[in-house]
Amino acid sequence: MQESEVPRAVAAAKSTASSLGLTADEAFVLHDSNKLTLRLLPCDVVARVAPVPHQVAQFELELAQQLFESGCPVAALEPRVEPRVYERDGFVVTLWTYYESVRSREISPADYATALAQLHAGMRKLDVATPHFTDRVDQAQQLVASRDDTPALADADRELLGDTLRSLRRGIGERGGVVQLLHGEPHPGNVLTTKNGLLFIDLETCCRGPVEFDLAHAPEEVSEHYPGVNQDLLRECRILVLAMITAWRWDRGDQLPNGRQLGTEWLSQIRAALERNGLDTQG
Numbered sequence: 683m684q685e686s687e688v689p690r691a692v693a694a695a696k697s698t699a700s701s702l703g704l705t706a707d708e709a710f711v712l713h714d715s716n717k718l719t720l721r722l723l724p725c726d727v728v729a730r731v732a733p734v735p736h737q738v739a740q741f742e743l744e745l746a747q748q749l750f751e752s753g754c755p756v757a758a759l760e761p762r763v764e765p766r767v768y769e770r771d772g773f774v775v776t777l778w779t780y781y782e783s784v785r786s787r788e789i790s791p792a793d794y795a796t797a798l799a800q801l802h803a804g805m806r807k808l809d810v811a812t813p814h815f816t817d818r819v820d821q822a823q824q825l826v827a828s829r830d831d832t833p834a835l836a837d838a839d840r841e842l843l844g845d846t847l848r849s850l851r852r853g854i855g856e857r858g859g860v861v862q863l864l865h866g867e868p869h870p871g872n873v874l875t876t877k878n879g880l881l882f883i884d885l886e887t888c889c890r891g892p893v894e895f896d897l898a899h900a901p902e903e904v905s906e907h908y909p910g911v912n913q914d915l916l917r918e919c920r921i922l923v924l925a926m927i928t929a930w931r932w933d934r935g936d937q938l939p940n941g942r943q944l945g946t947e948w949l950s951q952i953r954a955a956l957e958r959n960g961l962d963t964q965g
Contacts, residue, residue, distance in 0.1 A: 683718045683937070687733065691718045694773040695729035702763045702777075713871075715937070721780055727760050728778040739767045739774045742886045745810060749885075754804035755797045757781065757874060757883045778883075781876040789875055794900060795907035797880040798868055802893055805863035812863060815891030819851045819922065822929040832932040834942070839949050843925055846952060849961075850922040857915055859892050869899040898923040921955045924948055 683691060692709045695718075699706035704725035713719040717732035732739060747765060749756045759765045760777040768775045825831050826843045835843075865872070866887030874881045889895075894912055897905045898919035905911050930936060931945030938944070955961075 683714055683716065683731075683733075688714070688718060690771060691731040691773055692720060694770040695720050695722060695731050695775050698768045698770050698775045699725060699727060699729065699777065702768075704760075704762065704777075726780045727762075728757075728780045730776045730778065731773050734769065734772055734774055738886045739776050741888075742884075743767060743776055745808075745885050745888060748808055748810075749801070749804055752804045752807065754801050755879060755881050756801070756885070757881045781874050781878070781881065784875045784877055789870070789873065789880065791901060791903035792907045793880060794873070794904045797873070797882070798865075798896065798900065798904070799908055801865060801868070801882055802862065802896070805865075808863055810863060810888070812888050812890055814861075815864065815866070815889045815895050816851055816855060818866075818887075818889060819847055819926060822926040823847045823851075825929050825933055831934060832929075833934060835932045842949065842952065843929055846921065846925040846956065847929070850918050850925070854892070854895075854915065854918055854922065857892075857912075859912065859915070861890050861892060864889055864891050864893065864896045866896070867899050868896050870901065892919070894919045895923070917959055918961075921952065921959070921961070924952055924955065928952065 696706040696709055699722050704722070704727055706722040706725055706727070708723045709720045709729075710723070711718065712721055712728070717730055720729045720731065721727075722729055730739070743759065743765065746756055746759060750758050758779045760779055763777055768777075823844065826835070826840055826847065832840070865882055865885065866889045867884065868882055872882060872884045874883060892912070892915060893908070894916040897908060897911065897916055905916055928945050928948040931938065931941045931948065
């Protein structure tokens with residue numbers, strides 16, 4: 683979120699909670715990206731706040747409700763208020779349960795794989811209209827193709843990213859296989875370690891595709907414990923995901939701390955991965 687918008691977003695979250703009978707004297711930032719995630723105290727509620735034009739809050743809320751009610755490992759909405767999207771001062775606010783993090787040990791790959799498999803199993807039972815994962819690839823391609831949006835991206839790097847995105851998008855699509863509802867970005871930053879076990883958050887990126895696309899966001903060891911993985915497809919998905927997140931880092935509007943440094947490092951990793959796997963993206 684733009685730094686200039688943060689104070690207003692915090693005020694919108696606190697006033698929304700207060701209007702619902704939840705005491706919110708203080709707000710602590712848990713995460714700041716395209717939306718602001720806050721812990722409100724003393725009511726101990728998580729508020730997710732986004733500018734009205736850039737939000738998919740209603741979709742995320744409805745999906746989270748369905749998954750939680752079906753027993754999937756996802757964070758729950760705040761039970762003390764009506765589960766809906768609240769709008770205030772140009773922002774949308776959703777309220778969620780706060781889970782105390784358990785940091786006594788690292789997440790084991792086996793536990794991670796089990797939780798993700800449970801999430802995928804629950805998602806297969808839902809009939810939800812979502813974009814295909816290739817729609818997100820298209821967005822990355824458009825970003826790379828636009829010199830106005832990615833002015834600092836060198837020509838050779840622009841060609842590398844464009845060729846990689848185009849080639850792997852086509853190759854993965856031609857493989858066919860089973861397509862289902864996915865989390866979209868089940869990386870460690872979207873997994874909570876709680877006394878209730880592992881819980882996935884941030885469902886706004888849900889899309890349809892092969893489970894290997896989701897596994898490509900998780901640590902490599904996780905796939906060793908996930909049943910029925912197509913390893914060749916997973917390798918291609920890993921490079922594709924790396925190319926996508928690299929493209930985001932070169933967006934002139936990217937707000938991730940050290941984003942440009944990461945973008946440079948990831949370009950080197952893409953070149954190494956393509957060479958290691960013998961992939962030719964020039965065709």
